[in-house]
Structure formats: structure tokens, C-alpha cells
């Protein structure tokens with residue numbers, strides 16, 4: 001069974017009520033880990049609520065240092081996956097203070113509390129947007145320059161710099177192994193966030209509406225959510241095994257030929273659900289977002305033996321069918337998706 005190492009391990013996930021965190025909690029629970037989650041309360045319509053996982057929940061803020069420390073001490077986890085964040089580029093323009101507060105200071109509080117609680121392994125989730133974007137055709141490598149035009153991207157680049165400093169300043173005796181994971185745009189069932197392509201397409205399709213497309217030519221490294229999660233689990237495994245050479249950063253994204261524009265993805269989505277229709281619109285208020293963003297995944301493929309399992313066509317079809325099933329039959333197919341994916345590992 002892939003990721004067997006997590007069986008009977010105590011795993012603490014921040015951001016487990018969110019899109020990625022809920023899939024990670026489900027995967028870990030499925031393979032026999034004891035999952036503890038720490039997040040703000042879930043939205044009423046959320047993948048987390050639909051899954052009804054029998055796990056321990058703390059509905060608290062990562063910026064509440066004493067609540068965080070006591071949750072970590074009480075749980076005494078073998079490993080922490082830190083996903084809690086304000087993850088939306090557009091919201092980061094509206095509320096940069098919360099964005100930096102949660103993403104940068106909140107992450108420092110998670111690291112600090114984890115060390116105080118005696119945690120030995122921590123995987124910290126940043127993003128593909130941590131790189132200084134040159135809008136070039138090459139994929140960014142882990143040792144490329146960090147940067148970030150918008151507040152969200154730069155907050156995550158700050159996390160990368162802070163993580164490096166934290167390791168050098170407080171972890172040079174390797175008392176906690178700390179790595180970061182940078183993944184691209186993920187898709188999958190159960191994401192209802194605002195201003196994300198697939199959620200917008202399916203919400204509008206369910207209401208019989210056409211979706212306005214803002215940046216049809218923008219190219220992103222789209223992947224099914226299970227792809228980076230597989231990478232996070234492989235990376236966590238190395239930390240659990242005490243392999244300190246893995247305390248660096250790792251990219252997780254699609255093969256370089258398998259990238260797609262917003263327009264391509266909408267066309268693929270329409271193949272699975274003909275109610276999905278789009279109309280290209282010109283933006284009235286321009287908020288800068290990267291146009292071309294590719295990731296180089298050589299390091300993860302070589303060192304973690306990680307590789308993409310589903311291409312963008314399969315990922316999109318699986319995702320759109322998840323939502324179709326949800327809106328038409330009020331059922332979720334997350335467990336079936338996971339089973340199908342694990343069988344290919």
C-alpha cells in the first residue's frame with residue numbers, strides 16, 4: 001500500500017477544513033493515520049463537511065499562539081502538514097494585512113509552536129507563485145529567484161525565506177526536519193472558492209449561467225489535487241525517516257508538455273459537462289496576475305520518485321464529473337477518485 005508509513009501515525013494538519021486539507025485528511029484517514037485538524041471553522045458548503053471524517057478537530061486560528069501550542073502539545077503528532085493560509089490572489093489585494101498576518105506570521109507561529117511541542121517533522125505548503133515571474137517559457141526550478149508581484153505570492157515567497165532562516169537559526173541540530181512544497185493550480189471536487197476557474201465554471205453551470213473568462217490566455221500548471229498531495233506525503237515520509245537532506249523545497253506540477261491555458265481548461269471542462277459555457281470578457285479593474293507560469297519538476301521526480309499520474313484531460317474530466325454528480329445526484333465521489341488514483345501509484 002503506498003504511503004504505508006503513515007499507518008497508526010499521528011498527523012496534525014493545519015487548514016484541514018479547506019479544499020486541499022480536506023482531501024489530505026481523507027487520504028491519511030483512509031490509510032490508517034490518526035488525523036488531527038486545526039483550522040478556522042469550515043464554510044457550510046465545504047468538502048470537509050461533506051466528507052464527515054471521524055477525526056479530531058480544533059476550530060481555532062493559527063495566530064492564537066496559546067491555542068495552537070496546546071493543540072500541538074495535546075496531540076503530540078509525529079508530523080505536521082501546514083496548509084492553513086489565505087490562498088487567494090484577488091483577496092490578497094483587498095486585504096493584504098490578513099494575508100500577510102495569516103501566511104507569514106501565522107506560519108512562524110506554527111513553526112515555533114511545533115518546536116515547543118517537540119514535533120520532529122513538518123511539511124510547509126507554499127505555492128508555485130513564490131518565484132519571481134519572468135513570464136518566460138521555462139519552468140522554474142527550486143533554486144530560482146523568489147519574488148511575487150501580488151500580496152499573496154509575495155507572502156508565500158516571504159514564507160520560503162523565513163523557513164530558510166528558521167532552519168538555520170533554530171533547527172541546525174535537526175531537532176525538527178522542515179521542508180517546503182510548492183505546487184501549481186490544483187483542481188478537484190469540493191472546491192467552492194471565489195475567483196478560481198473550475199469552481200466558477202461549475203457553480204455557473206449548475207445555475208444555467210455563462211461564466212465570464214477574465215484571462216483566457218493565462219497558462220497555469222493545473223493538476224488534480226491528489227497529485228501534489230501524493231508529493232507532500234512522499235516528502236513527509238522522508239522527514240519521518242529522518243532523512244535531513246530533504247529539508248529543502250520541492251516543486252510539484254504537471255509534465256512540461258501538459259500545461260494549459262484558462263481557455264483550454266474551459267473547453268476540456270465543457271467536454272464532460274455541456275452546461276459549462278464561457279464568454280471572454282475584458283477586465284475593467286486590472287489586478288495583476290501572472291500570465292505564464294511553469295514549474296520544473298525534475299528534483300521531485302529524481303529525489304522523491306514522485307511523478308504526475310493523471311494528465312490535465314483526466315484531471316479535468318474527473319473533477320467535472322465530481323461536480324456533476326454532486327449537483328445532479330447530491331453525491332460525492334471523493335473516495336472513488338482516491339481509490340482510482342492510489343491504484344495507479
Ligand SMILES: NC(=O)c1ccc[n+]([C@@H]2O[C@H](COP(=O)([O-])OP(=O)(O)OC[C@H]3O[C@@H](n4cnc5c(N)ncnc54)[C@H](O)[C@@H]3O)[C@@H](O)[C@H]2O)c1
Nearest residue numbers: 015017018019020039040061062083084085087127185186
Ligand atoms: N488551491 C490551489 O490551487 C493552491 C495552489 C498552490 C498552493 N496552495 C496552498 O495550499 C494551501 C491550501 O489551499 P486551499 O486551496 O486548500 O485553501 P482553502 O482556502 O480551501 O483552505 C484554507 C484553509 O486554511 C484555513 N485557515 C485560513 N486562515 C486560517 C487561520 N488564520 N487560522 C487557521 N486556519 C486558517 C481555513 O480554515 C482552511 O481550512 C494554502 O497554503 C495555499 O496557499 C493552493
